Amino acid sequence: MAVERTLSIIKPDATARNLTGKINAYLEDADLRFVAQKRVRLTREQAETFYGVHKERSFFNELVEYMTSGPVVVQVLEGENAVAKNREVMGATNPANADEGTIRKDFALNVQENSVHGSDSAENAAIEIAYFFAGTEIVG
Ligand code: IDP
Numbered sequence: 001m002a003v004e005r006t007l008s009i010i011k012p013d014a015t016a017r018n019l020t021g022k023i024n025a026y027l028e029d030a031d032l033r034f035v036a037q038k039r040v041r042l043t044r045e046q047a048e049t050f051y052g053v054h055k056e057r058s059f060f061n062e063l064v065e066y067m068t069s070g071p072v073v074v075q076v077l078e079g080e081n082a083v084a085k086n087r088e089v090m091g092a093t094n095p096a097n098a099d100e101g102t103i104r105k106d107f108a109l110n111v112q113e114n115s116v117h118g119s120d121s122a123e124n125a126a127i128e129i130a131y132f133f134a135g136t137e138i139v140g
Contacts, residue, residue, distance in 0.1 A: 004082040005035065005138075006119045007128035012070035013113035015039070020073055023116060026103050027077060030089040036076035036138040042068050050131065059112065066112055074132045078140055083125055086118040 008027065010020050024034070042050070047067040054060050077086055091102025095114060098105035108114035119125035129138070 001080040003078060003080055004122055004125070005076055005078050005129060006082045006086050006122075006125040007117070007132065008075040008077050008086060008119075009117035010073040010075070011113070011115055011117060012066060012072060013109050014107060014115040015071045015073060017107075019107055019115070023103055023107065026089055026106075027075075027086070030079075030085055032077040032079040032082055032086060032089075034075055035078045035140045036133050037073060038132075038137075039071050039073050040132075041071050044068055050128070062112065076129050076133060076138050083119055083122050087120065090116050090118050 010023055014020065014023060027034075044064060047064045048055070051060065051063055051067070054063065057063075079085060089103060091098030091104035091108075093104075093114060094111040095104045095108035096111075098108070103116050104114050108116075119128050
């Protein structure tokens with residue numbers, strides 16, 4: 001299995017509840033390593049661009065409001081099969097459908113305030129990582 005990188009975001013509902021360390025423990029327990037991490041406040045423009053794929057969806061404006069409502073922690077995770085592994089430990093988008101032991105099952109508030117983001121493909125991971133990090137900020 002190949003070593004991959006993926007982009008993770010700890011979202012505003014989770015930073016507001018001081019859950020960064022607890023969420024990071026779930027990721028490390030899944031053998032994902034933090035090779036970059038920073039706490040930032042997204043601008044409206046950044047959030048709109050990042051979630052551009054959803055711009056026609058009914059929840060887009062609400063999603064942008066939420067993602068800019070407080071600080072987030074953006075992270076590059078590295079590990080074997082990191083994209084799929086992170087999606088597995090995150091759990092389903094709607095916490096009502098998330099498996100036991102996943103981050104969203106244990107911490108998410110609802111389908112929008114669902115505590116974490118994770119890239120959904122290796123291709124998107126590369127785009128999302130480059131959106132937030134310079135190569136020199138990633139230390140493997
Ligand atoms: P994902 O984060 O599990 O990949 P996506 O479908 O890509 O899910 O949606 C991106 C984000 O948009 C979700 O994580 C969530 O915060 C928000 N979202 C998705 N579906 C809904 C919805 O039906 N209502 C409100 N917000 C939603």
